[in-house]
Amino acid sequence: MSSVSGYVFEKWGIKKALILGGVINLVGTGMRYFASFIDSSVDSFQPRLVVVLLGQFIAASAQPFFLNAPPKFAAVWFSESSRTIATTIGSVSNPFAAAVAMIVIPALCEQSSDMPFTLMICAIVAAVALVPAIFMPALPPTPPSASAAMSLADAADEPFWTAITKISKNLHFWILFIVFSIYVAFFNAFSSLINQIVIPYGYTDDEAGIFGALLIVSGIIGAGISGAVVDKTKKYRLVIRTCSPLLGLAYVGFIFVVRKDFIVGIGAVCCVIGLLSFGLLPVTLELGIECTFPVASSASTSLLWMGGQTFAVLFLVVGDMLRDESPNADPPENMKTALICMGFLACATSILCYLYNSPNYRLEAEQKQRDEKVEFARNHFRNIQCH
Numbered sequence: 001m002s003s004v005s006g007y008v009f010e011k012w013g014i015k016k017a018l019i020l021g022g023v024i025n026l027v028g029t030g031m032r033y034f035a036s037f038i039d040s041s042v043d044s045f046q047p048r049l050v051v052v053l054l055g056q057f058i059a060a061s062a063q064p065f066f067l068n069a070p071p072k073f074a075a076v077w078f079s080e081s082s083r084t085i086a087t088t089i090g091s092v093s094n095p096f097a098a099a100v101a102m103i104v105i106p107a108l109c110e111q112s113s114d115m116p117f118t119l120m121i122c123a124i125v126a127a128v129a130l131v132p133a134i135f136m137p138a139l140p141p142t143p144p145s146a147s148a149a150m151s152l153a154d155a156a157d158e159p160f161w162t163a164i165t166k167i168s169k170n171l172h173f174w175i176l177f178i179v180f181s182i183y184v185a186f187f188n189a190f191s192s193l194i195n196q197i198v199i200p201y202g203y204t205d206d207e208a209g210i211f212g213a214l215l216i217v218s219g220i221i222g223a224g225i226s227g228a229v230v231d232k233t234k235k236y237r238l239v240i241r242t243c244s245p246l247l248g249l250a251y252v253g254f255i256f257v258v259r260k261d262f263i264v265g266i267g268a269v270c271c272v273i274g275l276l277s278f279g280l281l282p283v284t285l286e287l288g289i290e291c292t293f294p295v296a297s298s299a300s301t302s303l304l305w306m307g308g309q310t311f312a313v314l315f316l317v318v319g320d321m322l323r324d325e326s327p328n329a330d331p332p333e334n335m336k337t338a339l340i341c342m343g344f345l346a347c348a349t350s351i352l353c354y355l356y357n358s359p360n361y362r363l364e365a366e367q368k369q370r371d372e373k374v375e376f377a378r379n380h381f382r383n384i385q386c387h
Helices: 002-012 014-037 046-061 063-067 069-077 083-108 112-135 146-157 160-168 171-201 205-233 236-257 263-290 297-321 336-355 361-386
Strands: none
Touching (some): 002 014, 002 160, 002 297, 014 046, 014 063, 014 069, 014 112, 046 063, 063 069, 063 083, 069 083, 069 263, 083 205, 083 263, 160 297, 171 236, 171 336, 205 236, 236 263, 236 336, 263 297, 263 361
């Protein structure tokens, strides 16, 4: 649904896209709740399961509408001095909410009989979250920047699939695509498998949950720092060229800290991985727009997220296949091979960041317009003096 959501953003606008995503999410969460009313037993559970999975599928298909929204919203509503931090806030809201849900849902659903109530709460939250999108303005009263005005004009004139075609010929975008996809996929796979990575070494589910929370919390801090730095300095390439090698080394370091009775070391490396992974997230999303401008921003964002989610599924499957299930495994069921592969690929990916050398076309267009305004003002002042 990632490309579909990108098309809707450009064709119908931000407000209608968010409303559509909210409605799809509400339908999916509602179906999951109503599935609890279907009679089910050990011998006849298929009807309920089918409805639950269908509701889950529908709700999940709404996610790209929210993942793709922050860069587009920032491009239309914010000036160049605050775009990256706006993208940062929007981008980290998704994993932050997921972290909150991981804490709240188990508290609501302590036993199987609590599941209908829990699903009802999820449906209510989905309905409440839809309300702000209904009342938000469709467009800012005045475009906050030259690029915002151009984006709004281009969205009306250029078909979305034409924008995709243009992007497909942009080498620098594909470098970003690989970097973004691999790092997003690694973080998703790493955070999803953290329990299975550390439990063989004697850690509990609660301790694994702490490691997962450290990934999210440190990530939010890292995203905030990188967003503020880039908004102030515009040093996009410097940030990704600094953070990427360090992130690769962090994944390598995790191979050596995963051992018994070393909770501090594991927690510290988790913090570094979260800090750097989230720090790269808004910067890479913004660079995807910079290197493809004036192509529709939703086109580049949707492709980047599609790559990240696709690679995540692949790495989850491969990571599970690399689990050591041999009789001589030490410890049993360890995932050392998966971690080694992850560390190697993360380091190799960091090299690609040094091959990215695209100009920041959006920033250059805005600077050009400012220079033209200054020159026009000077000429006008000279004409007044002559008269």
